[in-house]
Amino acid sequence: MIRTNRTVKIAGSEPGVSAPVFDQARAEKAVRELLLACGEDPDRDGLQETPARVARAFQEMFAGLYLDPDSVLDRTFDEAHEELVLLTDIPLYSTCEHHLVPFHGVAHVGYIPNAHGKVTGLSKLVRLVDLYARRPQVQERLTSQIADAVDRKLRPRGVIVVIEAEHLCMAMRGIRKPGARTTTSAVRGLLQTSSSTRAEALDLIKGRR
Ligand SMILES: Nc1nc2c(ncn2[C@@H]2O[C@H](COP(=O)(O)OP(=O)(O)OP(=O)(O)O)[C@@H](O)[C@H]2O)c(=O)[nH]1
Numbered sequence: 001m002i003r004t005n006r007t008v009k010i011a012g013s014e015p016g017v018s019a020p021v022f023d024q025a026r027a028e029k030a031v032r033e034l035l036l037a038c039g040e041d042p043d044r045d046g047l048q049e050t051p052a053r054v055a056r057a058f059q060e061m062f063a064g065l066y067l068d069p070d071s072v073l074d075r076t077f078d079e080a081h082e083e084l085v086l087l088t089d090i091p092l093y094s095t096c097e098h099h100l101v102p103f104h105g106v107a108h109v110g111y112i113p114n115a116h117g118k119v120t121g122l123s124k125l126v127r128l129v130d131l132y133a134r135r136p137q138v139q140e141r142l143t144s145q146i147a148d149a150v151d152r153k154l155r156p157r158g159v160i161v162v163i164e165a166e167h168l169c170m171a172m173r174g175i176r177k178p179g180a181r182t183t184t185s186a187v188r189g190l191l192q193t194s195s196s197t198r199a200e201a202l203d204l205i206k207g208r209r
């Protein structure tokens with residue numbers, strides 16, 4: 001049986017909801033073991049600090065595992081705006097959960113506030129993208145997790161998330177096709193049910209340059 005890390009309760013979460021804790025010593029040991037498995041000498045000059053560096057890098061790249069996504073959109077304010085709010089070209093770096101190499105690109109996030117005009121700070125949408133990106137991911141899940149969090153917290157009339165990314169697991173290894181881009185989308189509410197509203201949002205995303 002694989003022993004997992006201990007967990008801690010996320011501040012403000014429901015009883016029983018917990019998040020994993022990063023184990024630096026265990027990660028360092030694993031990186032050292034990987035270097036040995038690759039036939040490298042982890043004790044040679046250039047590699048001595050590598051297990052500690054790689055462990056810290058993974059802690060940063062997976063920082064979203066230790067945060068509560070719902071707390072990101074906790075602060076909302078009322079603004080009488082019932083039309084689309086769209087953020088485009090949010091830079092995105094994530095980690096493919098199959099190969100643990102990066103996929104990177106841009107995210108576009110839009111929502112139509114509800115009749116109460118419940119809106120959030122623009123940077124909070126960027127923080128949400130960042131939080132979910134900093135986990136072992138597949139692009140489809142990343143896209144829908146962002147859409148679902150906006151839907152859950154803002155109760156908007158509609159949500160659209162589009163991600164365009166290049167997967168290094170298809171560029172630097174495997175099929176080796178640098179430049180191939182994957183586009184995923186997730187739509188909720190009015191942006192799912194109304195093709196004209198969705199088309200308007202997609203036009204704004206496509207025509208942004
Ligand atoms: N749908 C989806 N697939 C992904 C994503 N990231 C990586 N993959 C794919 O995951 C698949 C894993 O396939 P496997 O056959 O188990 O692994 P593999 O032998 O390393 O596959 P190759 O990459 O084809 O060499 C590959 O086809 C990857 O292109 C993602 O975000 N979404």
Ligand SMILES: [Zn+2]
Pocket residue numbers: 096097098099100101167169170
């Ligand atoms: Zn991959």
